Structures are given as C-alpha cells and as structure tokens.
Amino acid sequence: MGLTIGIFDSGVGGLTVVRELKRLMPRQPVVYFGDTARTPYGTKGPDTIVSYARENAEFLLEMGARVIVIACHSAASVATDTLRATLDVPVFEVVTPSVQQAVRLTKNRRIGLMGTRATVSSGIYPRLIGREDPEIRVFGQPCPLLVPLVEEGWLRCRETRMIIRRYLRPLKMQQVDTLVLGCTHYPLLKDIISKKAGRRVKIVDPSAQVAEDVCLHLAQNGYGKTTGSQDEDRYFVSDIAPATAGIVRTFLGREVELLVP
C-alpha cells in the first residue's frame, strides 16, 4: 500500500524536492502544496510563517499525506519544532540534512552558502553548522537574481552563466571547498553552478539531501516497494497566475494538472 508524502513550499521551488523523491521512489505517491498566493515567506514574521506552515501541513494531511516535508527554507527555519510537536506524522525539512552533509564534506572548514536575501540574512545555516563544528566558517552570498532566472526558464542562457559567475566570485575568493545551494530553486542551476565553482568545490543540494532522508525513513519502515503510478500525484497551488504552468513545467520537466484547494 502507498504511503503518501506531502510536500509544501511557499511557492513552486519545492518541486525540486518532488523531482528528487520521484527519482528515488518513482511509484511513491506525493501531494504537493505551493503557497503561491502568499509567497514569499522569507520577508514575513516568524508567527505568520508558523501559522501558514500549520495550515499547509494540515491541508496535506487532509489530502492523505502521512509524511510531511517542509521544502521552504523560511518555514524550515522557524516552524519545524511546532509542526513536530503538533503533528503525529514524521516531519522532514530541507535545512538540517544539507547542514550535516556540508559539515561531512568540508575539509578546509570553509563553506559557501548561496541563498535568497532572506535565507542568508536569517543566519540559519551558520547557526546550525556552528553547532556541529564551531571551527567552520560560513560565507553567505545572497543571490536574488537566481529565482527569477529559473522562473523565466533561462536555465542555459549566457546571461545566467555570467550572473552565476559574478555571484560565485566572493565565495571563490574565500576559497570555500563546499557550497550549499540554500534555495530550492537552485538545483535547476546545479550544473552551471558546479562548473563555475570549479571541480574542487563540492555542491550540497538540500532538495536531494532531504529526499534521501525521506527515502531512507520509508525503507526502514517497510514502505519501499509501493506500486503506485505518478498519475496519482496531486499538485496544489494557492494561486494560479498566467505564468505558473510554464514555471511548473520548468521544474518537473513535464506537464501536470495544477489544482487550487
């Protein structure tokens, strides 16, 4: 029997988590909720984000989810404890697995972080990395152009490559040997980022990390052999703008029906 995984994000970025989950477990049913009407969360206060996260998680539970994945960096930072305390299903989030992976990978204890302005200035990554190893230095680079570049679908443009090179410059100056893609949009630019960062820099992709954790959890609990179909997956967004379908196609690489709750 299938165990439905519920994933929510403030927008469509969390679809990179869905993509990784489907890559690892193609037949595990998922239900996605992107809060496109209230995006972005990063600029909102903690209480507001917690109440949105609760609403989103409760909606996913109503839709049959039995595992919750918080695919939004802002919600992961402030709402994880509340959701774990109030929900009786496992709650995963994008930040912790990538923190652990980055700490494991770095040799020179210099980690770079690319993220939205909100994520970088929240200080969540340096704080959690510092708890694992206080000797590690984290260099944050806000990259506000990367989300709109991804949402434009300009994944292979010269402009995109130039902008990524520009954002990476200060991180390369700091000789980071590990680079966290601290925004769920960035995995779509992973190949360019990896190339421009240089062969010696290891890339940490939070979407892939959390998907691995969920996969491991399901396998340990005997849910690894689901025989569902991806036609059972459901994709909800709180607002469908004219561009939304195209952006979703960029993320998933295929057409899906978008539903409004």
Add this chain to the structure above:
Amino acid sequence: MGLTIGIFDSGVGGLTVVRELKRLMPRQPVVYFGDTARTPYGTKGPDTIVSYARENAEFLLEMGARVIVIACHSAASVATDTLRATLDVPVFEVVTPSVQQAVRLTKNRRIGLMGTRATVSSGIYPRLIGREDPEIRVFGQPCPLLVPLVEEGWLRCRETRMIIRRYLRPLKMQQVDTLVLGCTHYPLLKDIISKKAGRRVKIVDPSAQVAEDVCLHLAQNGYGKTTGSQDEDRYFVSDIAPATAGIVRTFLGREVELLVP
C-alpha cells in the same frame, strides 16, 4: 507654506516618483511610505490591495500629506476609485498619465509595454489605451528580472544590458514606436532601455508623467513657490531588511534616514 505630497508604493519603486517630484519641485516637502513588509501587491487579490491602499493613504494623511500619489501599478489599477471617493484630497496615480502620453506619442499605433508579470497580465494598459483609441495595439512584455537587477544596483552591468536587449527583442519585432516603462523600478534603467530600443522609439516614464501632473496641479493651486528644505522629507517603510538602505540609495542617489511607522 508647504503642502506635503504623500507617495505610497508596495515597496521602494515609488522612489522614482519622489526623485522626479524633487527634480521638478526641490523644495516641496514629501512623505513616502513603502509597504516593504507586504510587497509585492501584484500577486494579491483586489480587495486586499484596496484595503492596503486605504491604510497607506490614511497613514500619509496622518503624516500631514495633502496630496496622495499612488506610485504602485497594482494599487493604481484597483484602488484609485475607492481612494478618490473616500479621501478629501487630490489623488494621483502612475498609470493614467502615461497612458495619455503614450497615446499622444504613437504615430504607428503600436505601443510596447514593459512591466512585471502582474502588471502585464492585469491588462490595465491595453484596456485604458483602448478607451482612448481602439485602433492602437499594445504589446506587453513581462520583464521579471528587471526589478531584482535594479535592487541589486546592477544598473550598468553587461548582464543587465544583455537581459534588456533580450526582453526588447519581441517588441522590436512588432515595430512598436512608443514604449511604456510600466514599473516604477524601470526609470533607473531608462538610458539602457532607450539605447537598446533604438532612437526612433519614444520612451514613456510613468514616474516622470505623474510628477508633471502633480506639479501642474500644485502650480494651478498656488503652491509652486514653497520654501521648504529636503531635510523635511520623511521616508517610511513597513519593514527594513538588511538590503533596504542600499536599495533606497540606488533609487535616490543619496542616503536618507528610513523610518518605520
């Protein structure tokens, strides 16, 4: 005696209106409110935008404003009638003056519109231009990268020039002879846009147009000779993020004290 002009926008973009007002009337006092905590408005429903616009206007009146300028395209589209019906001060907005100017300027009746996705898909410009002259065709080009490029302060970068050229390509194919900068951020890119659009294309800048209208109104009502100082101007924002001061400096070309109501 000074008559204070109150300007509000969903964020900092409306500062281009302030800049134009100060250029025309350096000593006319202004009070600005940028609703940075609730930005963007374009993705929100009409009722929400109307209620935000009322709150913003009422705050500006409390701060002594005796003229209100709606410097936000989304609020101008849906909240102007309500504000005019409920406030007993003149209400100006950014859309109508540029519509009239574009209709006056076009010879071949082909007008290009650059704007955010929200403004372009709202259809406000084609609708208002169609009322003036139903023969005119309006070609809309959503330019979602231009706001973050301006907010990064990348006004003279090669990447910015390349992206503008890319956005202009479909408009040039349509042989527009007039181009409306349908977002208050874009005037900061006016020189590049004008150069890439070509000499024959006339540029309509809504921030400059509405400032001219306000200036004319004040002159007609005997307020043209104010002897204030720009030190009396006040700049409010509903949220100060770490990047806000830098972005405001990009817009105004100088440092100002940012206040939170």
